[in-house]
Amino acid sequence: MSSALFYSAKSDEELSSVIVSYICSFHTEEDAPKIKETLEDYLNKKKYGEFVIFCCKELSSHYVANTDKDVESVYFLLMEMVKKLGNCDECKDICLQICDILFAASFPTTLKARLLSMILNAMPSFKACRVALLKKTISFAQESKSLEFFYIFLMKQNNDDWENVMTEYRQVLITFRELLLEVKRENEAYNCLIKLLSTYKSNEDDYVKYATECALSLLNRLVFDESLHCQEQVVLQGLTEKAKDLAELLAIVNSGDLKALEALISSTDVLAKYQLNEKVIRDHCRIMALAKLCSAHQQMSYEDIAKALAIPQAEVEACIVAAVKAHLVEGKMNQIKEEFVVTRTHCIVVDGEWKNMLEKVQQWKEHVQFVIDNCDKYMN
Missing domain, CATH: 1.20.5 (Single alpha-helices involved in coiled-coils or other helix-helix interfaces)
Structure with a gap:
């Protein structure tokens, strides 16, 4: 059935007839005519929403194993019918009802995930419907093992396209970030935070809250991402006015300025204010200082590195390993000659x-x- 639906050129009437016949096949010869009459009445009166909901309920209550392809084919056609409703509240409400029916159905989780993915891709383009569907379905992402799908979908969105439903769009990002944190996917959760922060201007409510979270995350976990580095700088610009001390600390650590860090720590309570670990901050600043050295020198002795970073020579290798793990530099250590040869710098700190x-x-x-x-x- 599915191949015929997807690859045969049929008119809307023919495809509707196929759906009606398929739904009627669930019933006895006595009941089928009544079902057919009901469905055809919906079609004749152009009550497409009621037709779709009726069919979805029938598919749910009469599901039989190994008919997944047929169910997917019918859902595909039903979503095409939903589009006939146009960009209106009825269309949005019908889509949400479809999701509720899916969640309550006895379908296998994998089938539910595929159907939800289909709905999100085939849903009407107006943003009120899209954001409502995202809010409805995103909590199902972990159970359906579709976190990656939602992550890719959200990260590639243009914020300007969601301007009319920005509050709801932000809530989707917040919910998804919380979900990522629950499953310990910290890198993706941080990227989601950057995405959320990029929807704010510095004079908006909650900007300081999320900008502070972002800055603290950068200070606490040193993982450099080339694709995000520029965006981080842009979204955190407003922090210089709203939280000057934190912005100054972040700038010092990112520049690897060990002397400036020492002066800031001795003259302010910024670390205590934001509950930051002094050793972690010093280590991160030292690693950024090493990245700065690597951008200016292709080959360095352990002695020179130790002197520049003000650490014992025995700690140099550990510092190099930390910089490599943070994706700041690449190179080769010669433990016999006690030298480090830089092959690539991912972050040139100037x-x-x-x-x-x-x-x-x-x-x-x-x-x-x-x-x-x-x-x-x-x-x-």
Whole structure:
């Protein structure tokens, strides 16, 4: 049945007839005509929502093992019928009812997961419906082993597309992040936090809350991600006004400025204020200082590294290993010669790097705007 539905060119009427026949096959010869009459009445009166819900309930209550492909085929056609309702509240409500029926059904978890994935991909495009479906289905992600699907789906979203339903969109990200933390997927949870923070402007409520969480996460867990590094700098800019002491600490640690860190710790209570472990912060700053050294030197002796980082020479190898694990540098240690040869630096830490980059980007924007303005003058 499924191959015929997906690969045969049929009219809407023919496909509707296939669905009706399939649903009627669940019933006896005596009951089938009544079911057929009910379904055809829905179609004739264009009550597509009621038709879809009736069919979903029938599929749920008459499920038989090894008919998964047929069920998926019918659901695919039913979602196409839902689209006929247009971008309206009825369409959203029908989609949510379908999810409720699925959750209550005796379908195998794998089938439920595939059907939910199909619904999310085939659902109507208007955002009120999409975000409502995400809120409804995201709690099922762990049970259905579809965390990866939801993660990829959410991470590739353009925040601007969700402007009209931003509150609900943010709630989806918050819920999903909590779910990731529950299953100890800390890296993905952090990326989700960055995504959430990117939906805020620095003058909005809750910006400081999530920006602070992000900064503390960066200070507590040193894992460098090239793809996120630039975005982290952008979303945390507002922290310099809202939490100046924390922003200063983060900037010092990221730049690997050991002297500045010592001065800040001795003159402020920033570590106690944010419940930060002094040893962890010092270690992270030292590792960033090593990354800074590696960006300027291709080969260094253990003695030179120990002197630059103000640590015993016996601790140099452990520091190098930590930098490699954090994806900051790559290289080879020669334990006999006590040397470290740098093969690649993933993070070149330069004082004022991001400030200079932002200034250049602003200049570029001004130049582009100048060109656009002049083009408009000539066009008009």
